[in-house]
Amino acid sequence: MRTEPARKLIDTVAWVRIEDGRILCARPRGKDIFYIPGGKREGDETDLQTLLREIEEELTVALVPESVEHVGTYEAPLPDLVVRMACYTADYTGNLAASSEIDEIAWFTYAHRDEVPPVDQLLFDDLVAAGLLAA
Known part of the structure; x- marks a missing residue:
């Protein structure tokens, strides 16, 4: 029997x-592609802890944990x-702004689908099927 080699898992959380x-997208410093804001967990962080930390670091706003x-x-x-x-999804307080980690933020419609990574395309x-994202 032939077994597939184990693939490395990149486990992230994102703010929709x-x-x-x-939809809000961000282009990290030094990258050419936009992503849904968020990132990888550190240590044994929960999804919520990772989400709150990453969004504050990237976009200078505080997500409302209860939302x-x-x-x-x-x-x-x-x-x-x-x-x-x-x-x-989550509500936030503060003013959205690109941090030192982010070169640019932008609001994308479905027409921008090819400008984001494969997982974001899913x-x-x-979102477009649900009528939430404009074509």
Whole structure:
């Protein structure tokens, strides 16, 4: 029997912020591609702890913990790894702004689908199917 080599798992959480049919995306410093804001957990952080920390670090706002709701978890297999992204909505306080980690923030519609990674594209597909993301 031949077994597949184990793929490395990149386990992330993301903040799904939709306004007027557009989703908030961020381009990290030194990268050419936009992502749904969020990131990888540190140590034994929970999804909630990771989400709160990452969004404050990237976008200078504080998510309201009581408002956080899971909207889905997506996995995209790539040649030598799998990217898992647990997605959450949440209210926030403060003013959205790119931090020192982020070069640019933008509001995307489904037309921008090709400008985000494969795992983010899965989320875009679900959001447009649900009528939440403008074409």
